[in-house]
Amino acid sequence: MNIILLGYGKMGKIIERIALERGHVVTARIDVDNSDAFDTAEGDVAIEFSHPDAAFNNIRRCLSRQLPVVCGTTGWLARKPEIETLCRQQNSTFFYASNYSLGVNVFFKVNEFLAKLMNNFPQYDIRMDEVHHTEKRDAPSGTAITLAEGVMKHLTRKKSWVNDQTGKSEDLFIESFRIDQVPGTHVVKYESAIDDLEIKHIAHSREGFALGAVMVAEWLKDKKGVLGMDDFLKF
16 A cells, blocks of 8 residues: 655654564655655555644645545544535545544543443532643644544533633533643543542554554555544544
């Protein structure tokens, strides 16, 4: 498989190494310094881990070329509906996940199941913590937002997530920490006067994210439409 990398930072380099180990060819490495090279790059699929300011345009260009694109960039999701509409109009292929780790996607399902149970116990308030490396630009993380959306789907007393404490009972507070060399930690906490309950996922490296993205790119062959991890993992 021939892969175009859109974004060649730390994640892009790990994705490249894993792709090569799995027998694939990286035909282009597109970053901020050589974005024009995308116009002549040839590949079977693009893997997009760039910057929130670049992601929308990167994906749009892929869709216009009928180039399947696997995206893991967060921080641009206000425009994701536009991309989904464009993908369908172009009969192209767009795969997005806030996190490509198998463990995190199991964690998403555990989080939703727990929220459904805790909806019956209003004495518990809920909050979330997320910790990432200092180079991560967006806060809260895309993974934290996905977790919050999973909670709000089932916990009717929470209406929206916030990244600063407002004191409103209907807000789900996500506290973001940026610490050097932390790949990613997410904690969902239910707290009451009697006891606390929490679930946690700790990533030890970026390897799981990169491997998942490459495996999705392999799976994406001959598929069309707007896809995500539920489709890939058959949850």
